Amino acid sequence: MLCQAALSPVVRSPGWCFVLSPRAVAAIPRSYLPHRNQRLRNESIRCWSNIPFLTVPLSRAHGKPFAHRSELKHAKRIVVKLGSAVVTRGDECGLALGRLASIVEQVSMLQNQGREMMIVTSGAVAFGKQRLRHEILLSQSVRQALHSGQSQLKDMAIPVLEARACAAAGQSGLMALYEAMFTQYSICAAQILVTNLDFHDEQKRRNLNGTLHELLRMNIVPIINTNDAVVPPPEPNSDLQGVNVISVKDNDSLAARLAVEMKTDLLIVLSDVEGLFNSPPGSDDAKLIDIFYPGDQQSVTFGTKSRVGMGGMEAKVKAALWALQGGTSVVIANGTHPKISGHVITDIVEGKKVGTFFSEVKPAGPTVEQQAEMARAGGRTLAALQPEQRAEIIYRLADLLTDQREEILLANKKDLEEAENKGRLALPLLKRLSLSTSKLNSLAIGLRQIAVSSQDSVGRVLRRTRIAKALHLEQVTVPIGVLLVIFESRPDCLPQVSALAIASGNGLLLKGGKEAAHSNQILHHLTQEALSIHGVKDAVQLVNTREEVEDLCRLDKLIDLIIPRGSSQLVRNIQKAAKGIPVMGHSEGICHVYVDTDASVEKVTRIIRDSKCEYPAACNALETLLIHRDLLRTPLFDQIIDMLRVEQVKIHAGPKFASYLTFSPSEVKSLRTEYGDLECCIEVVDSVHEAVEHIHKYGSSHTDVIITENEETAEFFLQHVDSACVFWNASTRFSDGYRFGLGAEVGISTSRIHARGPVGIEGLLTTKWLLRGDNHVVSDFSEHGTMKYLHESLPLPQRNAN
Numbered sequence: 001m002l003c004q005a006a007l008s009p010v011v012r013s014p015g016w017c018f019v020l021s022p023r024a025v026a027a028i029p030r031s032y033l034p035h036r037n038q039r040l041r042n043e044s045i046r047c048w049s050n051i052p053f054l055t056v057p058l059s060r061a062h063g064k065p066f067a068h069r070s071e072l073k074h075a076k077r078i079v080v081k082l083g084s085a086v087v088t089r090g091d092e093c094g095l096a097l098g099r100l101a102s103i104v105e106q107v108s109m110l111q112n113q114g115r116e117m118m119i120v121t122s123g124a125v126a127f128g129k130q131r132l133r134h135e136i137l138l139s140q141s142v143r144q145a146l147h148s149g150q151s152q153l154k155d156m157a158i159p160v161l162e163a164r165a166c167a168a169a170g171q172s173g174l175m176a177l178y179e180a181m182f183t184q185y186s187i188c189a190a191q192i193l194v195t196n197l198d199f200h201d202e203q204k205r206r207n208l209n210g211t212l213h214e215l216l217r218m219n220i221v222p223i224i225n226t227n228d229a230v231v232p233p234p235e236p237n238s239d240l241q242g243v244n245v246i247s248v249k250d251n252d253s254l255a256a257r258l259a260v261e262m263k264t265d266l267l268i269v270l271s272d273v274e275g276l277f278n279s280p281p282g283s284d285d286a287k288l289i290d291i292f293y294p295g296d297q298q299s300v301t302f303g304t305k306s307r308v309g310m311g312g313m314e315a316k317v318k319a320a321l322w323a324l325q326g327g328t329s330v331v332i333a334n335g336t337h338p339k340i341s342g343h344v345i346t347d348i349v350e351g352k353k354v355g356t357f358f359s360e361v362k363p364a365g366p367t368v369e370q371q372a373e374m375a376r377a378g379g380r381t382l383a384a385l386q387p388e389q390r391a392e393i394i395y396r397l398a399d400l401l402t403d404q405r406e407e408i409l410l411a412n413k414k415d416l417e418e419a420e421n422k423g424r425l426a427l428p429l430l431k432r433l434s435l436s437t438s439k440l441n442s443l444a445i446g447l448r449q450i451a452v453s454s455q456d457s458v459g460r461v462l463r464r465t466r467i468a469k470a471l472h473l474e475q476v477t478v479p480i481g482v483l484l485v486i487f488e489s490r491p492d493c494l495p496q497v498s499a500l501a502i503a504s505g506n507g508l509l510l511k512g513g514k515e516a517a518h519s520n521q522i523l524h525h526l527t528q529e530a531l532s533i534h535g536v537k538d539a540v541q542l543v544n545t546r547e548e549v550e551d552l553c554r555l556d557k558l559i560d561l562i563i564p565r566g567s568s569q570l571v572r573n574i575q576k577a578a579k580g581i582p583v584m585g586h587s588e589g590i591c592h593v594y595v596d597t598d599a600s601v602e603k604v605t606r607i608i609r610d611s612k613c614e615y616p617a618a619c620n621a622l623e624t625l626l627i628h629r630d631l632l633r634t635p636l637f638d639q640i641i642d643m644l645r646v647e648q649v650k651i652h653a654g655p656k657f658a659s660y661l662t663f664s665p666s667e668v669k670s671l672r673t674e675y676g677d678l679e680c681c682i683e684v685v686d687s688v689h690e691a692v693e694h695i696h697k698y699g700s701s702h703t704d705v706i707i708t709e710n711e712e713t714a715e716f717f718l719q720h721v722d723s724a725c726v727f728w729n730a731s732t733r734f735s736d737g738y739r740f741g742l743g744a745e746v747g748i749s750t751s752r753i754h755a756r757g758p759v760g761i762e763g764l765l766t767t768k769w770l771l772r773g774d775n776h777v778v779s780d781f782s783e784h785g786t787m788k789y790l791h792e793s794l795p796l797p798q799r800n801a802n
Contacts, residue, residue, distance in 0.1 A: 065329040066265070067361035070351045070548070072329065075265035077116040077216070079328075080107060080345060081255035085272035086335035087123035095123055095130075095174070099336065101181055103270075106345040107221065108185035115349075116216040118262070120224045120255040121174070125163050128170025167228030178223050188220045193227035199257055212262055226254055256319035260326030267328050268348055269316055270335025275356030276317065290367060291357050294321055320358050330358040353551035363545060371541040372509055372558035376482050378531075378539030379507025383458055383479050389534050390458075391451040394499045397530035398447035401440050401495060404526060409435060411518040412491065419515050425489065428617030428676055432489040433516055442738075443492055447499045450743030450761065454503030457761045464794035467771075468787050472794070474770040479505035481560035483764065484581075485746060486511045486549055486574060488566030491519035496744035497563075498527045498540050504764040508540045509559065511552060513566075549574060556580035563746050563759075568674055584759065586724075586750035588674045588700040589619030591732045594626040594691040594717070596708035601636050603729055604707055605643045610731040611705065613647045617676050619748060620703050620725075620735040624654075624671065624681045626691050632660055632684065647678065654683030671698040688713050692720050699723065701750040703735040724750050724757040 066072055082103065089096050111117045175191045182189040192211065198204045215222050252269065259267040277286045289296075320330040331348050333355025334340065340347070340354070347354045366374065382390065401408070412435040419425045419433060463475040483506050487493040494510060501508040512520040524542040531537045543552070553562060553574060562581050564574045568588045575583045593611055595604055611622035631637050644651060652668040653661065668681045671694075685691045688706070695704050703725040706717040714728040725735040725748075735758060737745025742760030749755050755763030780787040 063327050065324055065327055065358075065360060067359060068351075069353065069357050072266060072331075072349055072351045075115065075329070075349060077118075077262065077264045078110065078266045078268065078349070079118045079120060079255055079259045079262070079264050081120040081251060081267065081269045082122060082335065083251070083269070083271045084122040084126070086270045087121060088126040095127055095177065096336075097177075100177070102342045103335070103345065104178070104181040105185070106343065108182065108187050109346060110349060111187055111219070111221060112185070118212070118216075118222045118224065118258070118264070119178075120251050120258060121178075122225070122251055124170040124174045124225060124228055125166040126170065127174045127177075128166035128168065131169050131173065132166060164228060164230070171225070171228075174225075175223060182221060188218075190215050190220050190222050192222050192224045194224060194254065195227050195230065199261075205261070209261060212258075224254070224258060226251060252315045252319040253322075256323040256326075256328075256330075259323045259328040264323075264328045266349070267320070267323050267330045268345060269320065269330065269332045270344065271313075271316065271332065272334065272336045273313070274334045274337070275332050276313065289356050290353060290369060291359050292317070292320075293359060293362050294324065324358045324360060332356045332358075351548065353548070353554065365544065368509075368543055368545055368552065369555065369558060371543060372482055372507075372555060374538040375507030375509055375541045376558070377507075378536050379479060379482060379501075379505060382502060382507070382531075382536045382539045383505030385505075385534055385536070387455045387458070390502055390505065391454050393502050393530050393534060393536075394447055394451035394454065396533055397495060397499060397502075397527055398444040398451070400526040400530060401444045401447070404522075405437060405440050408440065408519070408522055408526075409437070411522045412516075414518045415491075415516050425515060429489040429515075431617060433491070433519075435491060435519065439492055443495055443744075446738045446744045447495065448743075449738075449741065450499045450503050453743060453761055457503055457765060458505045461796055462767060464796060466790050466792040466794055468776065468781070468790050471771070471773045471776050474772075475767050476770060477765045478768050479507075480764055480766050482507040482509065482558060483561050483563060483746075484509045484511065484552060484555075484559045485563045485565060486552070486570070487564075488513045488570055489515055490565060491516045491523055493565050494520055494523045494542075495527060497565075497746050498524075500744060500746055500761055500764060501540060502531070503761050506764055509543055509552075510541065511543045511549065550577040553577040553581060554579055565747050567676075582754075584749050584751065584755060584763070585747050586619065586700060586702055588672075589621070589702045589748075590623050590672060590674050590698065590700040591620060591703045591705075591735075592624045592626055592691075592695050592699055593622050593705045593707065593732065594685070594688070594695075595628060595631060595636075595640070596688060596706060596710065596713055597628045597630050598710040598713065599631075599636070599707040600709055600729075601639070604636060605639055607705070607707055607729065607731050608640060609643055609647060610733055612644075612649060612680055613678065614731070614733055616678050618733065619674075620732050621676075622680060622705075622732050623674055624683060624698070626683055626685050626694060627657070628691075629684050629686050644680070650679040652679065652681045654681055656684045657682050660684065672700075674700075688717055692717065695721055695723070702748065703727070703732045705730065705732050724748065 066075070080103070086103075087095055087100060107117050107119065171193070175189075178189050178191075192208070194208065198208050212222055255267060255269065258264075273281050274288050276289045276292055278289055279286045316332055320332060323330050331354070333344055333348060335344055337344075344354060412433075415433060416430070419430060425433065458477060458479060460477045461474050462477065463473075465473045467473050483497075483501055485493070485497045485508065487497075487510075491512070494512065497510070498508060510520070510524065520542060521544075524540070527540050528537045531539055550573075552559075554577075556579060559581050562574060562578055562583045564571045564583065564585045571583075571585050574585075591611070593608060595608075608622065608625065612625075615621060625640075627637065627640075641651075651665045652673075653665045654668055654671060658665075658667045665682075668683075671681065671683065673681065683694065685694055691706075701723045704721050704723045705727045706714055707729055708714050708717075718726050718728060725732075727734065734740075735748060737743065737758035737760050740758050740760070742758060745758040745760055746764065748758050749763070754766075776787075779785060781789060
């Protein structure tokens with residue numbers, strides 16, 4: 001043993017010295033090894049590349065696969081299986097170099113995070129076929145040029161290439177390519193070729209296992225492939241017929257067997273389809289299966305296999321289930337899609353909803369996709385109810401909020417205690433989390449207002465036009481569809497939004513913060529109890545699964561509108577994550593109050609105090625106070641400063657304000673800041689025109705106020721400030737759906753499309769057109785037709801006076 005170690009090459013890296021066994025040496029490309037007793041040069045020593053190095057808790061006892069996607073981030077040992085369709089080009093002759101480089105980059109990133117990565121790859125046949133075809137063409141062109149002349153070159157025929165010969169010619173080139181790519185990230189790769197005999201022969205299996213463990217111990221990425229040069233030929237099929245098609249041995253079972261043998265945490269199988277579908281991909285009813293459970297095979301119809309390779313989806317599923325049974329988690333995903341292939345592997349490891357995840361643990365309730373479908377079906381039934389029936393549901397919910405207040409407050413107390421014990425919530429968020437008897441009473445009053453206003457919302461006629469004789473057109477209000485409302489720390493949001501969705505006939509998905517889990521659960525239960533009186537319990541769904549917000553934002557075929565309720569960071573994250581789904585809301589609430597020279601002394605301090613101090617964490621609280629320059633060093637200015645000091649408001653000085661002071665408060669870092677606390681910025685302006693310019697430059701188009709007794713100045717401000725809410729001599733805190741008489745709001749929108757300001761029932765409706773005719777066709781209205789367009793406006797039907 002001593003002699004063997006003495007003769008073995010030694011690899012040294014900072015803090016470590018590895019002695020390589022002969023089998024491990026054979027697996028490593030020669031370019032990575034030193035000459036005899038020579039030490040590795042500095043450039044060959046393993047070091048961290050420019051890929052970000054992250055520290056994640058990776059160690060776990062192998063035995064059971066992960067139950068949820070969110071746990072995949074803890075995977076330590078990972079096998080990535082690259083299918084033939086992923087590695088090869090579209091013409092099936094040669095490798096997809098760009099795609100392969102992206103995969104190597106992702107594997108390198110995960111390797112540099114401290115994970116143990118292995119690759120099971122196809123591609124040797126494709127690479128060899130490219131080389132052999134080139135050689136055949138070259139030799140044929142030389143021979144024919146010598147004997148027949150150039151005119152017959154175009155008539156050359158290329159023989160069918162035998163797969164094992166292609167593999168023999170391509171294996172070295174494929175490994176050289178992997179070697180060159182991994183070298184860019186200072187990572188060593190090692191080649192291992194296997195056959196079925198290596199797993200059936202106990203000694204060979206132990207040797208293979210030992211070699212792989214030794215390579216992983218030394219931070220080397222094993223590249224494993226079936227030795228297609230010596231394996232028996234596959235069964236004859238269409239893959240072997242013709243020049244432009246290749247055939248490689250199925251690597252799915254190899255990857256599964258290897259994953260179980262090596263006690264791998266995660267097996268990622270990349271193919272040319274998004275994952276597993278409930279019917280063949282491309283068919284009208286095909287839906288991607290997010291999570292696949294053992295025993296679900298009966299509900300799946302398998303289509304044809306991929307354009308290359310010997311394995312189809314059925315083979316992948318069988319291999320995945322075998323690996324799952326052996327304790328390895330499995331994800332099947334698309335490795336060829338240009339929009340996701342550059343991050344598909346890292347997305348899977350981060351727990352994002354990519355491809356099909358195989359799990360042994362079935363959730364107790366429906367999946368979020370099923371909940372969205374239930375909400376849509378329930379919403380359509382809800383919209384078909386009579387207005388009085390929808391109002392009755394909302395009245396019932398209002399009664400339940402007061403009748404069941406003890407149970408609600410007890411659940412809320414649990415949330416508050418857990419939040420305080422964990423110490424993770426800031427004081428403003430704790431205030432939002434808290435419910436009280438007065439809050440519940442206010443909620444009930446607001447819900448009854450919504451019930452009254454819901455009597456004439458869905459199906460209201462907005463426009464009637466006589467297009468031609470006996471051809472009448474109507475524009476009517478209809479629900480938007482399915483709403484996804486994501487809210488933080490505000491359980492009172494749940495009944496408010498639910499009532500607005502019920503009034504507008506929309507299906508609703510609710511995703512609340514885990515800090516309010518107990519409160520949300522009982523409030524949702526009461527909401528469904530109220531919905532049950534007319535059999536539409538499924539219209540409002542509470543998402544309790546471990547769905548990440550980013551995954552919910554990708555359900556563009558199931559969700560029609562996203563409404564975030566929470567911090568500016570939450571709103572920005574959702575706006576960034578939403579793909580193909582409109583987001584209604586505001587990312588910031590930078591509200592201004594401008595104090596004009598003609599402001600009333602009695603009104604100024606009252607309005608400023610209420611705007612800033614009544615609820616500083618609200619999005620409609622004052623953040624920047626603009627003072628006319630002529631008011632500096634006046635008694636009114638002193639009263640404002642004294643009041644802010646008494647209320648313990650921290651003042652930040654704007655650049656111009658600071659220039660007027662000898663000893664100024666801390667100068668503001670940015671004039672575009674939402675403090676959300678007892679803090680505000682004070683800045684000086686020379687006129688109402690400059691105040692408007694400042695608001696447009698630094699505001700968020702939320703709510704802005706002018707305090708003045710000059711009506712002309714006030715009207716200029718009201719007409720020129722481009723914000724969702726603009727007030728004269730009133731607190732910014734009036735920007736609220738309840739205070740506007742809307743009953744409640746789903747949020748405040750600062751966008752310029754669809755709805756703006758506090759959004760109540762009207763903002764949750766869209767329109768559709770109804771055309772009633774009698775055998776009308778467009779050709780009758782042509783130049784030589786018999787009919788003429790009238791386009792006459794017709795009176796609208798009278799609205800319900802109640």
